[in-house]
Amino acid sequence: MKIKQSFWIAFSFLIIVVLLVLQFKTRVPLLREVGPTSSREAITYLRTLNEKKDSLLKEIEKLNFKILELNEVSMRKEDFEKSLNQEISKWEALLGLKGITGAGLEISITPMKNQVLSVETFIDLVNDLWGGGALAISINKSRIGWNSYLYQSGNQLSISGRLVDAPFLVEAIGPTEVLESVLRIPGGFEQKMLIQGVELKISIKNNMIISAGGIQ
């Protein structure tokens, strides 16, 4: 009888021990994760966390400021890049490396029968047009670039080795009014052509296309 009584008590003890161990297994990892076990510890823990939060907020503020600074710098850089690109495209156009569209002048030059126009006439014309602010010039669809060369080849004109014949059609894109006035100036190109008896027609076109072809 006594053994039976002790058995029940020991059995209850066994159940309690099993429950205690299971509880231990559940709680220990939790305590390791959370840290504080009492309200006092929790308050300290909370304060530490608050301090950490404050310092992190300050850090975030600093980093935000840095981001703003870097954005400003990159914007400045972007502006610089933009103006540089504009400059490059302007020079590409002037050098004849890039096709150009826009308003300009169309100059039709028709010499008399058997009349030979000297190469200097065209060199003067091209120089006048450059002086007037032309962005692109072509003669009979041959683009005049930074290294183009003109010379006389018998009765024909050679533009960087390509022979062109009369009638000549010179196209120039740029400020039309200035270009026109440069040509029509007293003693200028128009007058020279009239004296030589060449038929000259200057007309303003709003939409002109001069394709690339500067490099020979």
Place this chain on the structure above:
Amino acid sequence: MVLFVFALVIGVVAGFYLPWQIPLIYSKYVSIAIVAALDSLFGGLRAELEKNFDNRVFLSGFLLNAVIAAFFAYLGDRLGLDLYLAAVVVFGTRIFQNLAIMRRLILNNYLKNRERKQEIE
């Protein structure tokens, strides 16, 4: 005594090697149930020392106290009232009372046995 050591060893081994854990949300209720069960255990030990142990009273107290204590804790959580504190206080006090009585009984038994031995000698 041997039975208790045996139960302790088996309980620890079984607890560690059982493949499941008490879900964290029930952990609090199990704690209260353990305190109630401990109270019943010490009550049983005391009753045994006082020679008035009853299996039915012990087992019913052991199970019911644990279940009711866990239920109280659960109810307290639902009501927003720390009812488990009542169980902790009551069972905690009783555990200490039982332990004190058991200590006295063991000491008395020990002293009586010594006196008897001295008388025989």
